[in-house]
Amino acid sequence: MTSTTAPPQAATTRPQTASIVIQFVLTGIVWGSSFLFMKVALGGISPAQVAWSRLLLGALALGLFVVLRRDRLPTTGRIWMHLTVVAVTFCVVPFLIFAWAQQHVSSGLSSIYNATTPIMTAIMAWAVLRVERLKPGQIAGILIGILGVMVIIAPWSGMDATQGIGAQLAILGATACYGFSFAYMRRFLADSGVSALVFSFLNIGLAAAIMLLLTPVLVLTPVRLDAGIVLAVVLLGFLGTGLAYVWNQNVLRAWGPTRASTVTYITPVVGVTLGVLVLHEQVSWNEPVGALIVFAGILLAQDRLRLRRREA
Template identity: 75%
Template sequence: MSTAPASVETAAADAPPPGTSQLSIAVQFTLAGVVWGASFLFMKVALGGISPAQVAWSRLILGALALGLFVLMRREALPRSLRIWGHMTVLAVSFCVVPFLLFSWAQQHVTSGLASIYNATTPIMTAIMAGLLFRVEKLKPLQIAGIGLGIAGVIVIIGPWQGLDLSQSLVAQLAILGATACYGFSLAYMRKFVSNTGMSALMFSFLNIGIAAAIMAVLTPVLVLTPVRLNPWIVVSVVLLGCLGTGIAYIWNQNAVRAWGPTRASTVTYITPLVGVVLGALILGERLSWNEPVGALVVFLGILLAQDRLRRVRRNDEGTDAVASVPSRSR
């Protein structure tokens, strides 16, 4: 992802589906992380025959269709509140349309592994937006230090000592950071405006993806009507990216959120870069510079501090419940 779990606190409070075992939840959690990590590979392959806009269009349309089938199977009713539809439209643009377009464009110029590493900056962006823009959290000094450390990690990944010539690669890296900033904005926006809507996790995901798909459908004449060159690998990549990465994986993640809580479920953030880097190296022959994984480790440490994870671990060890937070996206 370029994907990230789309969950809110009310969804996290729902009970997991009846009869769901802890083993089943663990499998779904792992599968979501693997699929979202593989999404960067799927995008890279798809870009070999279709445009970035067509990649974003396809994944949203297919994801909406997949989620829509589950909504029909569960016979869930759409919300009637115009306020909810308004907020979900904002999220559709900021959480799906814009970042999906940015990621697709950027992956023309950077490796899939590097894109997956940058995607892991989403929790840092979320902490910045939640604490400074929407003020839904009061940042502690240690969290501010974590944000600073995360930014330092990004600088290490960019590697300015190698020279900044404003090439497409650097612009693409900044575009990915713009996409994760959109994710951070959206997650903080969810917390402030849609945390008490009463929607199920499935309905929330369907509206988020479905409205975004409708927006892309309206923009079809402007963005999508360009020539394509398809082969079996491109078709399979697009279908998997849409139906799995932008569809079913959301349901798996939401089941984990409801069973484990958003804080624990958000650790999927640590799976996706590993999967993205490994698949990029094994299948596409991509190589990473030494500074990219080193910078990623610095970012992960910054995430631990920014999300106050270290304090929560200590409190859990002492028998105190951890405070739940909105998880970070990793589609």
């Protein structure tokens, strides 16, 4: 959680900075694993049921933390209105799109497309909602991150054209929703005074309430459950849609929307690793090299790796 008082000493700032970095990395790992969880869950339940389940389980997990910490809910109608907008654009719509699209594309390809979120966020934050100005270093970091993703994809070896073009375009629409949501939070909810935990709970909780209203239309279809599908849904809900959202809110408040959204650069790296460990996929030289380039892009985008300037 962020503090309202300024840290009196640099020694106090360092642990806070380290904590934000750790939460940033953990969020990327959990969200990168979510694509595998969705793919497994789709083996027995529908895309709408995947989105419905993860939102309800995430809301339950976050609600439990709110009760244990006895955090207060906001009382201003304006905050509730903005939170409802974020619930739709950051959860309901993209969750439904990703779950539907993964019927037609691989989980690895979905995680790679998810890495376009920083680009979408930069566009939304700069051109649409005008909450940030991009520095040359941030632009360079975003471009280097894209280069790393392209190295992982390895387009020179030929791409699989059998995967649905419509589904791929839909995923890009979902990442545009994420980009809009990051910038929207920065503009309308940065000074809400709501803790990161309560913010995440209301974000997921309002989205879960919307999905509950849509249950008769979207969710009442046959299911086929086994241990693997149940485990995937539980992990997707409690971790990917629960705890990881608290971490993401802490990072967003500390770094801003453009840099916080670079967490999606980690997801292709996680996707490649899970492909080896779980799906027994082969790894070629371009995948670890691309991962290193991606992390270099993250450092630049966060202003942690700077080029030396010429002295006057």
